[in-house]
Amino acid sequence: MAVSTSDDYFHKRPDxxxxxxxxxxSFMQEERDLSGWIYFYxxxxxxxxxxxxxxxxxxGSENYDCLCYDWGEPYPMKPDTNMFDFEIDNGLKVNIIEPLKSYKFGYxxxxxxxxxxxxxxxxxxxxxxxxxxxxxGGLDEWGKGHYxxxxxMKGTLQLGKERIEIDCVSQRDHSWGVRKLNGNPRGQMIWAIGExxxxxxxxxxxxPMDKDPVIGTAEDVIIGYYLKDGLYGDITLGSGTIKVVERDPTGRPVRYLLECTDSLGRKLEAEGRIKNMLxxxxxxWLMTYWSLVEWTFDGQTAYGEGQDYWPLQQSRRFMQSLR
Incomplete structure (x- = not known):
């Protein structure tokens, strides 16, 4: 089903x-290995x-010692709130400029x-x-729809007295539906935007968690796309894998490898080296190693991200096994 401008607004929902x-x-300042995001639901x-x-x-790699962190507190939804048009009491303001095209953020x-x-x-x-x-399939947390x-992304980030100019590639997503926040497996979400x-x-x-060695595995891609020559090619189940080819002694990822073939028959191999860590x-229920990643593919170097995500109890057992 094609995405339409109506998908940038609240969907008809059950009670x-x-x-x-x-x-x-997302946003980044790759010269100083800085990453960031604006996230809301x-x-x-x-x-x-x-x-x-x-x-x-x-x-800093934790929410208590990184450059800036304010996320997690629920705020009352104001009467005029819509998906990308709202303001909440912690200082976040989001406005839609043009559906499926442009959005403005203030904090x-x-x-x-x-x-x-x-x-x-x-x-x-x-x-x-x-x-x-x-x-x-295989990731019930998104609910009914996702794009x-x-x-x-362009603008500024002010951290105390430091003003940082932002002019970078950026990725966004939107999900809707009844969210099931349990029972989802370990996996990775990766992306890159090149010229x-x-x-x-x-x-x-x-x-199964008790039979997953983590080290040496390659996880099956279930969704994705390859954008080349102005054409989207789908990456679907059975068409490729993502592998964390190297982890540090604590279990954190160091390098990624994506190998796949899209629905147009185009092969893609992308290697990514992690530049920072959150x-x-x-x-x-969820633990994620979230990183800025420098990717090499199609004869170019490009920036993006990698998320190595885990069910919390599986991550606990794996990290303990490394001690």
Whole structure:
């Protein structure tokens, strides 16, 4: 099903407390190995929004020591709230400029309970329509629908007295449906945007947790795309794998490898080297190693990200086994 402009607004929903509409946008400053995101979700049936920002580099990898972090607190949903048009009390403001094309973000950390001293003024613009991921098998948390879109983010990030100019490639997504936040497997989500071509891919482990060695495995891609010569090619189950080819002594990923063939018959091999790390546990059941990644593919070097995500209890057992 093609993505339409109506998908950038709240969808018709059942009266279900866990109906969820979420949006995520990335930003980076690759010269200083800095990553960041704006992430939010709405629960219209309950009447609250969770949203905020994060920024990190190599000086801190936890939410309590990274450059900036304000995410996780629910705020009352205001009557005029829509998917990409809202403001919440921690200082985050989101506005849609043109559906499926352009969005504006503001943030002002007002006090010690938000990210005081952190300010953000960014605009995302996309040159092409999103890629419709559909309802991927093996990852129930997305719900009913999901799409991904590459673009460019421009503006400024203020960290205390430091003003950082942002002009970078950016990825965004939007999901909607009843969200099931449990029972999802280990996997990876990776993406890169280059001058010649771009890709986005998500993979999951098919092994039971107690039979998953983690080291040496390659996870099956279940959804994704390869964008080249202005054409999207789908990457679907059975068409490729993502592998963490190297981990450090603590289990954190160091290098990624994507090998796949898209629906147009085009082969893609992309190798990624991690440039920073955020150990993110935004949801109680999920642990994610979230990184800026320098990718090599199609004769180019391009930037993007990698998320190596785990069910929390599996990550606990694996990390303990390395001690």
């Amino acid at each position: 279900h407390p866990y109906w969820n509409e979420s949006g995520w946008f 709405h629960r219209p049936s309950i009447g609250y929004t969770v949203g905020g920002i994060c920024a990190w580099d190599n000086t 002002h950390g007002a006090n010690a309970y938000t990210a005081g001293g952190c300010e953000l003024d960014l605009t995302f613009t996309a040159p092409m329509l999103p890629h419709d991921a559909g309802m991927p 991904d879109q590459s673009g460019r 010649k071509s771009s890709f986005h891919a998500l993979a999951v482990s098919r092994l 150990n993110w546990q935004g949801y109680s």
